[in-house]
Amino acid sequence: MTDLKKIFHSFGINDLLNASTSGLLLFKEDRSNTGGGVKYVCTVDNAAAKSLTGWESLAGKNWDDIADVELLNEELLPRQDLEIYFKQSNTWCRASNVPVDAHHFMCTLTNITPRKELEKREALVKNILHDAEQTMQFGSWVWDLENDKLEWSDGIFSILGYSPAEMATMEASYPLYLTHVHPDDVQQLDEAVKNSFKTKASFSVEYRIMTVQGEEKYLVSRGQFNDGDHTRAATSIGCAFDLTSIKSIQNELERKVADLNRSNFDLEQFAYVASHDLQEPLRKIVSFGERLELRSKGALNEEMGLYLDRILNATRRMQDMINNLLEYSRVTRSREGFKKTDLNQILKSTMSDLEIAIQRQNAQIEVEDLPVIDAIPSQMSQLFMNLLSNSLKFTNEDQTPLITIQSDRLSKSDQLNYGLPANREYVRITVSDNGIGFENNESSKIFTLFQRLRGRSEYEGAGIGLAVCKKVAENHSGIIMAYGKPSEGASFTMVFPISQGIRVS
Structure with a gap:
């Protein structure tokens, strides 16, 4: 043994x-x-x-x-x-x-439990992919280039208009797909696909197809070339996305933009009329009214004199409103280019212009170092002029005005909170005062054109300054927000991109 x-x-x-x-x-x-x-x-x-x-x-x-x-x-x-x-x-x-x-x-x-669990996961992934393709309107493909074997997901068949019953009996092929491509776009798609194989690179191409039912659709196909080796064949893997609904929305947006541009042109024409045709009659009314007032002293009774005063006051207010509207229009239609702008210099110049008002109010202004950003200098001057003028105007009688101007760079989390893109750098500038303030629920109203929270008898002004500030912020791809508390003051926060992403002088 x-x-x-x-x-x-x-x-x-x-x-x-x-x-x-x-x-x-x-x-x-x-x-x-x-x-x-x-x-x-x-x-x-x-x-x-x-x-x-x-x-x-x-x-x-x-x-x-x-x-x-x-x-x-x-x-x-x-x-x-x-x-x-x-x-x-x-x-x-x-x-x-x-x-x-x-x-x-x-x-x-x-x-065989591991195999069964794998089959279960594969079935789940397949169902998720199927649901995703139906929801997001896309399909996928895998193309074995060495054996010229093309496989589609159900999403491709669905985009082409085939029914589930037809999908079960049909075999995917590149020639079949090309029969559905719009005749004017076949060459464009075919060249993109073949060039991807030749250069071993990815491709992306937009084109149109005709479904089985004769419906025209807009698609974008993106493919990735995967080089083979001794263990696997070279493949092209990609997806085709149905852009038809997006194209429809895009066309509608373009139409509305065109309508908006026409409306803006009409507004510019109105601004031109207001600056020339409307101003001249008003100047004549004021001029002749003042002459009448001067020559008729003692000749008009008290009631007639009161009427004349009202005519002159109303006409002057109309002149102010037109001038303010023209100021707003100039900000809207500004063609001045962006420049590297030191906001410290802009603020210094603005404070110089307001020197008399600052001294008269005995106001204290505390300023931190401000950044250099891509900006339109004249509009930044308007911004600071309107904000500082408001802080000097809306003050508490028994309190020395205090205005603080602060600046910091936004963190990525702050940008996310403000709804700003993460691929740009932003600065935040805050102008605060200890004035009369306002109810915080009215913060959105104060940026509306000709909106006033206080009566004209209490404080002068046309209610256009903050509307100009909002327009300046929008022109710089920024945002402006207001916070207030009655009798305790107001705070205006502005966020601007450091760079506009364009060539500046």
């Missing part, structure tokens, strides 16, 4: 069975039941079989009890390979049944 035989015979049969990682079950034919049918009873098992099935003991149990699977023909059992789920162990197994003799068969259980 060889050494191997000595080793083999040193173990019992149970030791050999239990050494296997596969479940092993020996079944014996049993015809003793009163129904006359055939049953198979387990006579031998191993440890792996107990672990895989979740049973502590299998000997003496029928196949139906163990597998919980109803067989259509029990006579065929010894020749069946089954995939079985065992609830007690939460395990999937492949049961391979091999006849031993006319009355016995051996069942081998192999754990």
Whole structure:
């Protein structure tokens, strides 16, 4: 007897069975039941079989009890390979049944749970992709370039207008796809695809297709070339997106922009008329009214004099409103270019212009160092002029006016909070005062043209200054916000990009 035989015979049969990682079950034919049918009873098992099935003991149990699977023909059992789920162990197994003799068969259980879980995940991913394609209106493809085998997802067929029944019988191919491409766009798409293969680069191309139903759609296809090696073929992988609804919205937006541009042109024409045709009659009314007032002193009674005063005052207010409207129009229509602008110099010049008002109010102005940004200098002057003028105007009688001007650079989280793009750098400038303030729920109103929170009898002005500030902020791709509290003051926060992303002088 060889050494191997000595080793083999040193173990019992149970030791050999239990050494296997596969479940092993020996079944014996049993015809003793009163129904006359055939049953198979387990006579031998191993440890792996107990672990895989979740049973502590299998000997003496029928196949139906163990597998919980109803067989259509029990006579065929010894020749069946089954995939079985065992609830007690939460395990999937492949049961391979091999006849031993006319009355016995051996069942081998192999754990296939990892494969089943993978299939489940793949099915889930496939369902998610299908739902995403239907929702977002796109389809995917994989093109085996070496074997010229093209596979589409259902999304491509759906975009082309094919029904689910047609999808099941059709085979994807590049020539079939080209039959749906608009004749004027076939060359453009074909050149982009072939150039991608030649240069081994990605591609992106917009084009039109005609669906099975004859509907024209706008698509964009983006493909990625994947070079092959000795283990896999070169492939092109990509997606086709249906842009039809986006194109429709884009066309509608372009139409509305054109309408808006026409309206802006009409507004510019109105501004021209206001600056010339309307101003001249008003100047004559004021001029002749003042002459009448001068020459009729003592000749007009009190009531007539009151009427004349009202005529002159109303006409002068109309002149002021037109001048203010023209100021707003100039900001709106400004063609002045952006320049690297030191806001410290702009503020210094503005404070010089307001020197008399600052001294008269005995106001204190505290200024931090301001940044250099891409800006239109004249509009920045208007911005600071209007904000400082408001702070000097709306003051508490029993309090020395205090104005603070602060600046800092926005963090990325702050940009996100303001709804600003993360790919640009922004600065924040805050102008605060200790004046009469306002109710915070009125903060959005104060930027409206000719909007006043206080009566004309209390404070002079036309209510246009903050509307100009808002327009300046918009012209600089920035934002302006106001915060206030009655009797405690107001604060105006402006956010501007440091660079406009264009060439500046």
